[in-house]
Amino acid sequence: MTSPFLVAFANHLWQSTLFAAVVGLLMLLLRKNSARVRYALWLAASAKFLVPFALLTVIGAQLPLPGSAARVSGTLAPLISPVTYIAAPITQLGADGATSRAQFAGTADSAGVLLIALGIIWVLGALAVLFRWLSRWREVRRALRDSKETSVEFVIPVRSSSSQLEPGVIGILSPVLLIPAGLEERLTPAQMLAVLAHERCHVTRRDNLGAAFHMLVEAVFWFHPLVWWLGSRLVDERERACDEQVLRDGHAPESYAEGILTVCEHYLESRLPCVAGVGGAHLRQRIEGIMRNPLIQGLNGMRKMVITTAACVAIAAPIAFGILTSPHARAEDETADASGLSFRNVSITLTPADQKHYATAGIDPKTNQLRIHNLPLGTFIADAYGVTEQQIIGTEWVKDPSYDITADVPKSAVGGLSNERRRAMMRDLLTKHFGLMVRPARKQMEGYTLLIAAAGSKLQPHGAGSDVFFNLGPSAAEARGLPLESLVKHLSNRLRAPIVDQTGLAGSFDYKLIWGPPPPPWGPPMPPPNALADPAAIARALEDQLGLHLEAGTVTADVIEVVSVKAPDEVVTKRVAAN
Helix, strand or coil, X not given: CCCXXXXXXXXXXXXXXXXXXXXXXXXXXXXXXXXXXXXXXXXHHHHHCCCCHHHHHHHHHHCCCCCCHHHHHHHHHHHHHHHHHHHCHHHHHHHHCHHHHHHHCCCHHHHHHHHHHHHHHHHHHHHHHHHHHHHHHHXXXXXXXXXXXXXXCCCCCEEEECCCECCEEECCCCCEEEEECCHHHHCCHHHHHHHHHHHHHHHHHCHHHHHHHHHHHHHHCCCCHHHHHHHHHHHHHHHHHHHHHHHHCCCCHHHHHHHHHHHHHHCECCCCCCCEECCCCCHHHXXXXXXXXXXXXXXXXXXXXXXHHHHHHHHHHHHHHHHHHCHHHHHHHHHHHCCCCCCEEEEEEECCHHHXXXXXXXXXXXXXXXXXXXXXXXXXXXXXXXXXXXXXXXXXXXXXXXXXXXXXXXXHHCCCCCHHHHHHHHHHHHHHHHCCEEEEEEEEEEEEEEEECCCCCCCEECCCCCCCEEEEECCEEEEEEECHHHHHHHHHHHHCCCEEECCCCCCCEEEEEECCCCCCCCCCCCCCCCCCCCHHHHHHHHHHHHCEEEEEEEEEEEEEEEEECXXXXXXXXXXXXXX
């Protein structure tokens, strides 16, 4: 039992951790550059925890597909799989270890209990973090409430407090500088100017906003040690960035360092990261750095190129990955794999009203012709894209009227027309003659989830050298040497609802599934292979015969949204040669 949410969340944590590690490597290159640059990169690593790559991938999957995307997808196919393994290792491990997990795999109910338990733990932890921030904020708020206005000239209002808090900027939208009463008496004029210059840097850089943002990250991902380590790095680099700016403004290192030491000696550092003061970070290293006042190197062309490239890759790679691995891209890739094959001499007519009592579809091996009778457009689209008719979203013409289609199979494909190539040719036919344009999407809908039963899977791995076939009947399905995907698609059509496979079972299997008695030879005609089946009968058969558990509920499934299609009177044509 593996929850899709937990798998996706674990992959997000791994990707965010990897992103932070890459930022850490960049720090080795930028250790002699400005702390302002390092702070910005650490803040980007923090932001990554709130921006999953999966979101960018989904955006990429929705973008219009360039005409050459199929060729690019095919060219990059050897790279896509390793990238997927690196970016989503939890998913891959889940697939590889599904068979070994079968003996203790749970049901969907146990997955729900686990999610609830983890959710409660997360909420309690987040509330504890928020309560700690709130208690510290109350101390600052109390000091601000009891403070008095001063005549100190500064970029924001300055108030004097009787508390022992060090000087600090409070607030984000309307910030205020709070200084302890009597600070002017403890500092020389030069020291006072340097301390105020430090606080002015916090105001102009909006450091409180960045700190508040990371506090949100800490509240959400409180269980991840890296998040708290990032918080310390952000405080360290922001204080160093202000130190560098104060020295660039011409303040004497000695006066500035003595001013910081005096403040730290007599006053308390604020315990809220979003109240930017002069303390914080590693004080000894800061003072040593201020006294050395080293020359800060500017970003040369090479370093700028490295940072820019890393930023572009971090944003563009997930989007490009979404484009190349989207269902539409795979469909275009499969069309390209068909080596340009198209049905020839296509004829499309509306089914006469007196001939709608039966429906047929298939390729006649004697004439090498595609023959379809009395089928609506939705059935064509579902077959071409490997989904159920319930997963087709579009105009009223998807379900009505019905069409009769005949077309010649190219001679080069005779005897070698695989199911995927046939589907690619059907997509080509729909595009050319029906003007079909579709957009793949994801939607929550009523369907089924396929899991490994509590007793474990009974599927037999396919033996090497055996024949491969898939035999369908009105109440049975038998396969040899095929992946579980073939059975899932067939049962989806029989149940007229999507089935989401969460078994994680990979490889090819031999099985025979029977969920009803065979019709007698003298009885009425057999129902078509896609006739509506009894869900309870199929669920019992899957549990008893294959060790699989079928559970009804709301699922998130791939859908094919019809963007545009010709009206029926525009589709009907005489026998014409394909372009």
